[in-house]
Amino acid sequence: MTEPDQWGTPEGQAMIELLWDPPPPPRRGPRQRLTLGQVVDAGMAVAARSVDELSMRKVAQELGVGTMSLYTYVPGRDELFELMVDRAWGMRKFPERDLPWRAQAEFHAHEAWRMYREHPWLISSNLWRMPLGPHVLDVQEDLYRAVLLTGLDAVTVVRSAGLVESHVFGAARAKITDTSVAARTGVTQDDYYAARAGFWGTYFSEERFPSMLTLWNAGGFDAENPDGDWEFGLALILDGIERLADGVRG
Amino acid sequence: MTEPDQWGTPEGQAMIELLWDPPPPPRRGPRQRLTLGQVVDAGMAVAARSVDELSMRKVAQELGVGTMSLYTYVPGRDELFELMVDRAWGMRKFPERDLPWRAQAEFHAHEAWRMYREHPWLISSNLWRMPLGPHVLDVQEDLYRAVLLTGLDAVTVVRSAGLVESHVFGAARAKITDTSVAARTGVTQDDYYAARAGFWGTYFSEERFPSMLTLWNAGGFDAENPDGDWEFGLALILDGIERLADGVRG
DNA sequence: GCCTTTCGTCGTACGGCGTACTGAGTTAGC
DNA sequence: GCTAACTCAGTACGCCGTACGACGAAAGGC
Numbered sequence: 001m002t003e004p005d006q007w008g009t010p011e012g013q014a015m016i017e018l019l020w021d022p023p024p025p026p027r028r029g030p031r032q033r034l035t036l037g038q039v040v041d042a043g044m045a046v047a048a049r050s051v052d053e054l055s056m057r058k059v060a061q062e063l064g065v066g067t068m069s070l071y072t073y074v075p076g077r078d079e080l081f082e083l084m085v086d087r088a089w090g091m092r093k094f095p096e097r098d099l100p101w102r103a104q105a106e107f108h109a110h111e112a113w114r115m116y117r118e119h120p121w122l123i124s125s126n127l128w129r130m131p132l133g134p135h136v137l138d139v140q141e142d143l144y145r146a147v148l149l150t151g152l153d154a155v156t157v158v159r160s161a162g163l164v165e166s167h168v169f170g171a172a173r174a175k176i177t178d179t180s181v182a183a184r185t186g187v188t189q190d191d192y193y194a195a196r197a198g199f200w201g202t203y204f205s206e207e208r209f210p211s212m213l214t215l216w217n218a219g220g221f222d223a224e225n226p227d228g229d230w231e232f233g234l235a236l237i238l239d240g241i242e243r244l245a246d247g248v249r250g
Numbered sequence: 251m252t253e254p255d256q257w258g259t260p261e262g263q264a265m266i267e268l269l270w271d272p273p274p275p276p277r278r279g280p281r282q283r284l285t286l287g288q289v290v291d292a293g294m295a296v297a298a299r300s301v302d303e304l305s306m307r308k309v310a311q312e313l314g315v316g317t318m319s320l321y322t323y324v325p326g327r328d329e330l331f332e333l334m335v336d337r338a339w340g341m342r343k344f345p346e347r348d349l350p351w352r353a354q355a356e357f358h359a360h361e362a363w364r365m366y367r368e369h370p371w372l373i374s375s376n377l378w379r380m381p382l383g384p385h386v387l388d389v390q391e392d393l394y395r396a397v398l399l400t401g402l403d404a405v406t407v408v409r410s411a412g413l414v415e416s417h418v419f420g421a422a423r424a425k426i427t428d429t430s431v432a433a434r435t436g437v438t439q440d441d442y443y444a445a446r447a448g449f450w451g452t453y454f455s456e457e458r459f460p461s462m463l464t465l466w467n468a469g470g471f472d473a474e475n476p477d478g479d480w481e482f483g484l485a486l487i488l489d490g491i492e493r494l495a496d497g498v499r500g
Numbered sequence: 501g502c503c504t505t506t507c508g509t510c511g512t513a514c515g516g517c518g519t520a521c522t523g524a525g526t527t528a529g530c
Numbered sequence: 531g532c533t534a535a536c537t538c539a540g541t542a543c544g545c546c547g548t549a550c551g552a553c554g555a556a557a558g559g560c
Binding site: 016020021130134137138140141142144145148153154155156157158159162163166167169170171173174177202203208209210211212214215218219220221222228229232233236237239240241243244 | 266271392407412416465469470471482487491
């Protein structure tokens with residue numbers, strides 16, 4: 001009942017094997033000029049330069065190799081991307097296990113934030129699913145372990161951990177798209193509000209957007225601490241989980 | 251200081267004008283066979299069929315028109331997509347204004363959830379920024395208005411509203427990618443756990459993933475109520491905001 | 501009624517993409 | 531040395547977005 005070839009589609013099975021158990025170098029035939037790791041690294045290098053420049057031709061060029069040679073290491077572009085994602089997750093640090101659960105969850109959240117900032121392509125091309133790779137699951141496992149320390153029931157632990165990860169992703173997505181838009185249009189952070197003012201002067205009407213105007217005048221959109229937004233949400237979420245845990249314990 | 255042509259790039263200005271003030275039909279020359287609304291609708295119809303089938307050729311085919319004819323209505327593909335996004339936001343309902351703020355925020359969250367479920371392409375191709383369109387801003391405005399009823403300070407209102415919207419987006423993203431993967435691989439919801447069991451039997455080790463195993467055995471991954479996950483997070487977030495508001499009020 | 505100007509329409513084409521196919525060259529085992 | 535297995539990569543096909551230009555239709559000036 002747990003036969004491996006029953007798992008999903010054949011391509012899915014091949015992807016899992018590539019993630020968990022990369023094939024050894026072949027016995028016959030010419031030596032491989034590259035390794036799977038080099039291909040994945042080259043993909044990450046290309047994606048780091050510009051998100052949407054990630055293409056098989058560019059990766060091959062990065063490695064000084066014919067385009068089609070990549071297909072000896074990787075079944076296709078999507079699979080290469082999944083390997084890149086798992087590798088990025090593999091660079092995350094883990095919290096000390098003797099810390100309280102909240103400090104460990106905060107550590108994981110900050111590591112996730114750092115990961116998304118260092119590898120923005122994790123967000124910009126998210127139409128693919130999160131791979132079931134070993135490094136992804138290692139991080140998930142450790143976050144579950146930390147949240148289990150709360151003593152909450154299983155369903156709540158799963159939901160709480162998911163909420164933390166999902167919140168960091170959402171906040172990172174907002175941040176990344178903002179900065180990437182700024183990079184594309186060439187407007188600096190200082191010009192940003194002036195630009196919005198210009199837009200508002202043309203189409204903004206006080207009758208239509210009174211609340212935004214109120215918030216604007218009260219400084220609601222002045223981000224003095226750029227990380228304050230997502231830390232606010234993280235603290236609010238962790239407060240909520242803590243309260244649930246206290247309700248269980250006491 | 252608020253001259254319109256100072257706003258960002260010329261293309262950005264053109265996009266804003268297209269969103270807020272679509273040009274009238276031309277006085278000279280042949281009649282237009284279509285309207286801007288028809289083009290946007292056709293784009294939404296194509297995207298509804300399959301997310302990544304959205305292309306200018308397909309949209310033109312949908313309308314029975316040459317591909318290049320679309321470019322008389324729309325500057326390009328990205329701009330068409332922004333118009334589609336704003337139109338989707340324009341289909342959202344608004345809460346009754348005499349409800350308490352929390353009910354209004356919940357209404358907006360549910361409307362956002364419904365919008366993402368009806369138009370999954372809003373999520374799957376999220377690499378573009380959220381447009382500054384009139385319908386998007388109308389919804390934002392109304393959500394700000396509702397959260398302002400808490401009496402919280404401006405910065406906290408902006409952060410709270412952003413947290414609610416971002417949470418729904420993240421939850422919808424998780425849901426949509428799950429179901430789209432299920433649709434692509436052809437595994438039904440019933441086979442899903444069997445499939446995971448097959449994967450676990452091959453590569454899952456109890457020593458490496460003890461917490462996941464514990465949560466699995468305790469039924470933490472059994473989703474009896476499919477909407478429970480995101481409603482849990484929404485309630486937790488709104489609880490947190492409510493607590494902050496109570497702290498302000500006394 | 502005619503001419504000119506101003507437009508919409510759309511065929512063609514260019515450069516980019518992923519990748520299937522094919523063949524040439526290389527190595528291990530017999 | 532021969533053969534089977536394998537890597538490497540050129541070519542090609544069908545997609546994509548869109549620049550360009552030819553063509554025809556409508557409106558204003560006379």
